[in-house]
Amino acid sequence: xxxVVGGAGYxxxxxxxxxxxxxxxVVLDNLSTGHEDAVDPSAVFFKGDLGNESDLEAVFSKYxxxxxxxxxxxxxxxxxxxxxxxxxxxxxxxxxxxxxxMLKYNVKNFIFSSTAATYGIPEVEIIGEDxxxxxxxxxxQSKLMVENILADFAVAYDLRYVVLRYFNAAxxxxxxxxxxxxxxxxxxxxxxLQHLLGQREQISVFxxxxxxxxxxCIRDYIHVKDLANAHIAALDSLLNEQNKTAIYNLGNGQGxxxxxxxxxxxxxxxxxxxxxxxxxxxxxxARLVASAEKIRQALGWKxxxxxxxxISSAWKWHQSVx
Ligand code: UDP
Numbered sequence: 001x002x003x004v005v006g007g008a009g010y011x012x013x014x015x016x017x018x019x020x021x022x023x024x025x026v027v028l029d030n031l032s033t034g035h036e037d038a039v040d041p042s043a044v045f046f047k048g049d050l051g052n053e054s055d056l057e058a059v060f061s062k063y064x065x066x067x068x069x070x071x072x073x074x075x076x077x078x079x080x081x082x083x084x085x086x087x088x089x090x091x092x093x094x095x096x097x098x099x100x101x102m103l104k105y106n107v108k109n110f111i112f113s114s115t116a117a118t119y120g121i122p123e124v125e126i127i128g129e130d131x132x133x134x135x136x137x138x139x140x141q142s143k144l145m146v147e148n149i150l151a152d153f154a155v156a157y158d159l160r161y162v163v164l165r166y167f168n169a170a171x172x173x174x175x176x177x178x179x180x181x182x183x184x185x186x187x188x189x190x191x192x193l194q195h196l197l198g199q200r201e202q203i204s205v206f207x208x209x210x211x212x213x214x215x216x217c218i219r220d221y222i223h224v225k226d227l228a229n230a231h232i233a234a235l236d237s238l239l240n241e242q243n244k245t246a247i248y249n250l251g252n253g254q255g256x257x258x259x260x261x262x263x264x265x266x267x268x269x270x271x272x273x274x275x276x277x278x279x280x281x282x283x284x285x286a287r288l289v290a291s292a293e294k295i296r297q298a299l300g301w302k303x304x305x306x307x308x309x310x311i312s313s314a315w316k317w318h319q320s321v322x
Pocket of ligand 1: 077170186187188189191204205206207217218219258268281284
C-alpha cells in the first residue's frame with residue numbers, strides 16, 4: 001500500500017487518480033487546503049494531521065505501507081515571507097514527525113515534493129539540479145531544509161528517497177473532476193482564467209521592470225498530469241531499487257513571461273484581459289526555468305504538455321466549476 005500525504009490537494013489528488021489504477025492507496029490529509037471530493041473514491045481516505053503523531057500512528061499501525069509520497073505543505077512564496085513560522089512548522093517540523101513514524105515502522109521509501117524555489121536567484125538561464133541552492137524566501141528554505149534532512153537520514157537510517165523539484169504546476173485533469181482551487185487564489189493561471197470568467201475585475205502583473213525581455217517574470221509551467229507521471233516513475237525507481245537517493249527537476253525546459261501567459265490565456269479563451277501593472281511581489285526571482293534532462297535520462301520521463309494545453313485544460317475545468 002502507498003501512503004499519499006496531502007492526497008486531497010491539487011497535485012496530490014492528480015497523483016492519486018493515476019496511482020490508484022495500479023496500487024492500493026491510503027490518503028492522509030487534514031483538508032486545510034485540500035478537498036475530500038477530489039480524492040479518488042477507490043482510495044482509503046483518512047482525515048488527519050501530519051503534525052499529530054497519533055494520526056500518523058493510526059495510519060501506519062493499520063496499513064502495510066511500503067512507500068510514502070509527501071505532498072502536504074504550504075506552498076505560497078508571498079505568504080511564507082510574512083508568516084515564516086507557519087512554513088517552518090508545517091513544512092519542516094511536521095515532516096520530521098512523518099519521518100520519525102516511518103522509521104519506527106521500517107518504511108524506507110519516500111517521495112518528496114520540493115520546489116524550484118530552493119534555487120533562489122539562479123546564476124544560470126536553465127537550472128540543473130547541481131545549480132547552487134540559495135533560497136530567497138522561507139518557502140524555498142523550508143523545502144531545502146527537508147532535502148538536507150533526507151540526505152542525512154539516507155546515510156544514518158538507510159532511507160531511500162527521490163526529491164522532485166517542481167517548477168510551476170498548472171492545468172486540470174481531462175476527467176474534468178480535479179483542477180486548481182485555492183482559497184484565496186494566488187497563482188497566475190487560475191487568476192487570469194477567473195478574471196476572464198468575470199470573477200475578478202482585473203489582473204495585476206507583479207512588476208514589469210525585471211531583467212527579462214518584456215520585463216515580467218519568467219516561469220516554467222508544467223501540467224499536473226505530467227507531474228503525476230513523474231511521481232509514478234520516481235516511485236518505481238525506488239521500489240525496483242534503481243534509485244537509492246535522487247533529486248530531479250520537473251519542468252518543461254521552456255520559460256514563459258507573465259505577459260506571455262496572459263496572451264496565451266487570451267488566445268485559448270478568445271477573451272480580452274484587463275491588465276494593470278502592480279508592484280513587485282516579495283520573494284519572486286526574475287526567471288526560473290528547469291533543465292529536466294536528468295530525469296529524462298535516468299527514468300525516461302519528460303513533460304508531454306505545453307503551455308497552451310495546460311491552459312486549455314484549466315479553462316475547461318474553471319468553466320465547469322464557475
Ligand atoms: N503573478 C502576477 N500576478 C498574479 C499572480 C502571479 O504577476 O496575480 C506572477 C508572480 O509574480 C510570478 C508568476 O506570476 O512571477 C507566477 O506566480 P505564481 O504565484 O503562479 O507561482 P510561483 O512562481 O510563485 O510559484
